[in-house]
Amino acid sequence: MSENVRSYTDERSRRETTESETESDSERERVECPECGGKLVNDSERGETVCRDCGLVVEEDEIDHGPEWRAFDSKEKDQKSRVGAPTTNMMHDKGLSTNIGWQDKDAYGNQLSGRQREKMQRLRTWNERFRTRDSKERNLKQALGEIDRMASALGLPDNVRETASVIYRRALDEDLLPGRSIEGVSTSSLYAAARQAGTPRSLDEIANVSRVEKDEIARTYRYVVRELKLEIQPADPESYVPRFASDLDLSDESERRARQLLQTAKEEGVHSGKSPVGLAAAAVYAASLLTNEKVTQSEVSEVANISEVTIRNRYHELLEAEEQVQLN
Numbered sequence: 001m002s003e004n005v006r007s008y009t010d011e012r013s014r015r016e017t018t019e020s021e022t023e024s025d026s027e028r029e030r031v032e033c034p035e036c037g038g039k040l041v042n043d044s045e046r047g048e049t050v051c052r053d054c055g056l057v058v059e060e061d062e063i064d065h066g067p068e069w070r071a072f073d074s075k076e077k078d079q080k081s082r083v084g085a086p087t088t089n090m091m092h093d094k095g096l097s098t099n100i101g102w103q104d105k106d107a108y109g110n111q112l113s114g115r116q117r118e119k120m121q122r123l124r125t126w127n128e129r130f131r132t133r134d135s136k137e138r139n140l141k142q143a144l145g146e147i148d149r150m151a152s153a154l155g156l157p158d159n160v161r162e163t164a165s166v167i168y169r170r171a172l173d174e175d176l177l178p179g180r181s182i183e184g185v186s187t188s189s190l191y192a193a194a195r196q197a198g199t200p201r202s203l204d205e206i207a208n209v210s211r212v213e214k215d216e217i218a219r220t221y222r223y224v225v226r227e228l229k230l231e232i233q234p235a236d237p238e239s240y241v242p243r244f245a246s247d248l249d250l251s252d253e254s255e256r257r258a259r260q261l262l263q264t265a266k267e268e269g270v271h272s273g274k275s276p277v278g279l280a281a282a283a284v285y286a287a288s289l290l291t292n293e294k295v296t297q298s299e300v301s302e303v304a305n306i307s308e309v310t311i312r313n314r315y316h317e318l319l320e321a322e323e324q325v326q327l328n
Contacts, residue, residue: 033058089165090148090158092140097131100124136172143168143186146211150190153209154201164193170228180220183211188221192230200235202277204305237262237271240280240304247303248295250288258287261318268321274314278306282314 031040038053042062049059071077087094100123104112112120132138144165151161167189171177177185187210194201207214225232238259245255261283265271271279281304288295297308304311 088162089169090144090161092137092144093131098127100127139172139177139182140169143172143182146183146186147190150187150206150209154190154194154205156190156194156199156201157197160190160193160197160199163196164190167192167224167228167230171224174227176224176227180223181212181216184216184220185224187212187217188224191217191221192225192232195232195235196230198236198239200239200276202240202305204277208305235276237265237276237279237283240277241284244280244284244300244303248284248288248299250284250293250295251291254284254287254291254293257290258283261286261322264325265318265321268324270317270321275306275310277304278310278314279318280304281306282311282318285311286315286318 032038033040033051033054033056035056036051036054038051040049040058041052042049047060047062048057049062050057069080071080087096100120104117104120106112132141147161147164147168151164168186171185171189187206191201191203191206203214203218207217210217224230241255241258241262245258262279265279281300285295285297285300297311300311301308
């Protein structure tokens with residue numbers, strides 16, 4: 001029995017050695033010229049494999065794996081390219097499904113006939129049904145559409161929308177939605193994403209574009225942050241200054257002066273326990289006065305969405321902190 005096993009093992013090892021030698025020989029033939037032993041190169045323009053030394057054509061009519069079109073500059077290349085958009089978390093299917101356009105036109109821009117329009121409408125209906133086959137996908141589609149709508153109204157960039165979509169997906173996977181509305185969790189996700197990205201919006205601004213109340217947003221936001229263990233730093237008043245200054249058409253000097261006032265307030269501890277939005281609005285108003293630019297408290301109040309009383313109180317506190325530093 002042992003002799004049969006030994007002979008079988010020897011035979012298999014000889015066969016494997018022969019196969020490896022055959023493979024190495026064929027590999028060598030593919031990279032070396034059969035005539036002179038020179039190196040083979042691929043000529044992609046002619047679809048041939050030729051020897052670099054003697055010019056022997058080893059293979060011809062090779063398969064071209066590139067595109068069938070030609071482009072002579074980068075703009076023309078981008079126009080002819082048929083590569084789809086990258087995957088994104090801002091869509092419930094990550095952008096992998098097919099979208100049927102709403103225009104009833106063919107590839108040449110001609111109007112479709114009545115029968116073709118009916119056919120395309122049925123295809124659109126079935127396409128939507130297949131894209132959202134279960135309750136989770138329908139939930140995601142509604143929530144991500146809500147996030148996109150609010151982000152557009154608030155002027156938030158794509159990276160904030162992407163982050164908000166990821167936060168909402170995590171909340172859905174962690175089963176945090178039972179007992180809470182889709183709009184509430186999606187609004188809280190956008191609020192958290194904006195603060196994480198350093199482009200915060202105040203709770204009042206978020207509530208103005210949301211379909212839920214301010215109290216529910218704040219309550220859901222605290223719950224989502226706690227359960228998902230999100231690391232979100234307290235909002236910095238300086239992050240609001242560029243937007244307020246831009247909306248009020250203030251100069252760079254005023255914006256720079258407002259930042260200095262806020263930095264002084266931090267050094268003196270005046271910012272502790274105060275609303276960052278109120279401090280930023282008061283700093284912008286104080287800076288406009290110090291640089292002789294005419295801006296009223298009502299204009300700043302409208303841009304920052306806070307009361308004029310808050311601006312007056314914080315404005316005096318900022319100036320007192322500035323005077324205290326100068327006296328010392």
